[in-house]
Amino acid sequence: MSQQAVTRKERIISPIWLLPIIALGMAIWLLYKTWSEAGVPITIDFASAQGIVAGQTHIYYQGLDIGVVTKVNLNESLTGVQLEAEIDRDAEQLLTEHSIFWLVSPKASLTEISGLDALVGGNYIELQYNEGEPALSFVAVPEPPTRIDGKGLLLHLRADELGSLDVGSPIYFKKIPVGEVKRYQLDDDHSVVMDLLVKPEYAHLVKDHSRFWDVSGIDADISLQGMRLQSESLASLILGGVAFDSPDQGLQARAGQHFTLFEGRDAATRLSRVSVVTDTVEGLNVDRTRLRYKGAEVGLLRQVDYQQDHYLLSFSVKSEYISLFKEDTELRRLQPQIGLEGVKHLEGLLGGIDIGVYPGSGAPAQSFTLSSAKQAPPGAQTLVLNASQLHGIEASSVVIYRGFPVGGILDIRLDGNEFDIEIYLEKPYLSLLNDKSYFHIVSPLEVEASLFGLDISSGGIRSFIASPIALDYMESTPPPTEQRLFASKHDAHEHQRPSSAPKRVSLRTERLGSLSVGSPVYFKQLQVGEVVAYQLTSQQDVSIDIDIYGEHRALVTDYSRFWHASGVNLEINTNGVSLQSESLRSIALGGIAFENLEQLPKLSLPRLFSTKEDALQRRLNVTLIAEHAQGLKPGAAIRYLGKQIGRVKQVHLADNLSHFELDAELYHPYSKHFAREQSRYWLETTELSLEGAKNLGNLITGNYIEARPGHGRPIQQFELAARPPRYSDEALLIRVKAVHLASVSADSPLLYKQQAVGRILSTRVISDGSGIVAEVMIEPEYRHLVRANSVFWQASGVDFSLGFGGADLHMDSLETLVKGGLAFATPESVPFADAVTAGFEFTLSPTFDKTWLKWSPSIPNQ
């Protein structure tokens, strides 16, 4: 029983069986969900896998993530990569055979910044859906496709090149953006075809005869006339742009109509065409060379075509000027000319040659010939001249009549041995031409140069550039009278000289120098004779014979002093450069000059001195004896009160080496005062002392010698003192006797009212030892201050006293602090005590009384 009951119980199906059923359901649902979410596998061929990472590169459609690249493989031909990607199943319908994939990577350029999001999230692939059959393998395009979506008028614009236009470049009408460039592609004939979309509200502005031109960037027109800068808008600077006009007449443009893009507004202007045949295009530039009529610009060179042996130029001519172009109209190159007459067509130098239009008559024409040869101006007469030599005639030479330009040269040809010079005479001057006319060449400069002078005749400045041809008349001139023709003016003068006998003088000199036979002899820079001979004498001297011309023979006297006037006398020293020459001729030939100085002694034998100074004894040679020649160099100055009166010529040691001997010279007017017995010479050196700096300039120029004039007999040897004389002759010399003299020595100052009025020359102990005597010098201007009753005391250093009233510091001067010194004061007395004489002896007061300082008598200076 119980067993049966158990068995029954076990047959009951446990509710636990719901669990596997639920689990099964869940598992099936989970797997289905996973399968449905798993993408559709596709393959995309790319040229390169740059920036594509499997698992990270996503595929977007309209910004929506629809898939991811799962794998990157090389393709079978190894020329690119094949991506395996999974596209979400709900985006499966986007996968058609015409759908386009491309890679979006960050791109920044002047015209656009795109794919910035790719900077952050990495590159991604974009899908563009196009209807078609479903497909699972695709080939990516390298560039994002541009598509024209939106409404408007679609136009096609044909251009030679894209220029700076790009997709998105705006289209302007009167500077209003009315549309943009949507797409461009290269046409079969290698021209660029752009698709423009004009916004519908502006579509009516485009007429079937509208002209489009490029307004990209800045339109700069820089010429001699000025500068013009034009830009459509700032955006067009960057993006480029197209502008168009809208003529009043004409029908509205059809959708899809083709237009031509012109390069600029000027090119787009409606113009007439003129074609010109020419041999050479030298100097002609497309879009630069202009047609000019009386200076006005009437047309522009647009195109140059080469046709076998000539060029065909195509000009655009402004319609208002088209009436200028008739059958007889001439075109000529406007060659730039820079001449003395002025500057013509200068712009041709910079921007190329322009072409001038010379209108003629006849029926309207469109074809012309431009000759490269130079052409005579209208109405001029051409002539051919024969010449054996050109003598500087050039194509730019002019024909002048009495210096006035009347024509020009067209061509120069060599014809056998002769030159054929083709010239023209301008219309107003044709009357100058008659049977008596002849032409001759004007040399730029006719120079007759000799040592005696220079004759220059010039054909004018113009002739320096190109020798002009002068037009002249054969006029019957009176026959030349019998007259002797001189080679030059100089010859004529020579000839007029009276032929009296010259006076011969023999000169002795140490050297010949640059003298030669024929060297001139000057008197006051006038040639009065010449060298006729020279020979070496037995004394190893040179004897020079000179002839003084007859009329000047009286000039040479016993007082005549001769000197070399040859060449250039150049003297360079620290004081400057001195250049001396008698005359240009004497530089070349050498020369002798002389002067008569009666104040100088006669010379026994006429001598030739080497310099003028020597000859005229303008310089007195003196000798200075010095202990040492510190800082003295040859050329050092000898000065008196700052004025140079001489110089040192040489510095050398004496034979016994004990001293220096300085050869010096004194200049002319000063020598008589300074070459006296009492004259003093001393060396001025740089001094730095408590009293100040002295002669700092000597540091640079070297030391100099100071001189003082003197009296007495003239002598020529002096002593050069190492320092200035310590006192002048007028100074008062006195003596001050003291029991002891601390810190007073030679050079210590003598103070009067704390001012130095003199100097202690020396101190010495009295021979009996009773005291010390100081030799004191008082400057001449202060000598009257010293009276017989004057009090002298020691003024050395600092006097410092400490009392109940405080401290008292007394110091005479900074100098006395160092050198010590003496001071004196003179009491007031009526009458003043006698002035002292030299050698007067004072006794130094051993004490100092402050009341002395308060003495301030007015002491008369007798």
Add this chain to the structure above:
Amino acid sequence: MQPSAKQAGLKLCPHCHFVQPIAEKHCPRCSMRTHSRIPYSIQKTWALIITATIALVPANLLPITVLSTRGAPKPETIMSGIINLFQSDMPVVASVVFIASIVVPFAKLVGLALILASLHMHIELSDRQRVQMFRFIDFIGRWSMLDLFVLSIMIAVFSHHKIIDVAAGPGATAFGLAVVLTLFAAKTLDTRLIWDYQT
């Protein structure tokens, strides 16, 4: 062969371990409902084994982790993860994961199914072999949670990170379910039935 408690007309309260006569419905000591054997033990075990087997299919086919590095999610199934580990020169770790995540769950299911089948069909297995197999299954069962344990730590650490983000995939749920179900299956199998069927 020792007589079982059932044969002796006794049963044990599983809660207070009070030995009582088999006819008692409720434990005289703790008043709990008592059974001599776990009721429907074999049915329940079968049901759990089947459910676990079903759950193992998506657990192995669907990604167990979704690892996003720099925003690019990369799903990994258990097997692809093991292959990745192996390719990353970590064969030991790969082996551990392989054993814990693939060998053990399957082995458990197969073992349990074998025990149950042997009870049904009287396949000649000694009691000793069955019990040893069961103990082994009971022991290794918990190690299967290793994968989920690592995953949960990774999610806690890297969740919603900008650079790297780890999320559990649908496979993780299925795998967890499968492991839990096998644990329950081992629990619901009343091992005493082995000896009951012996006679």
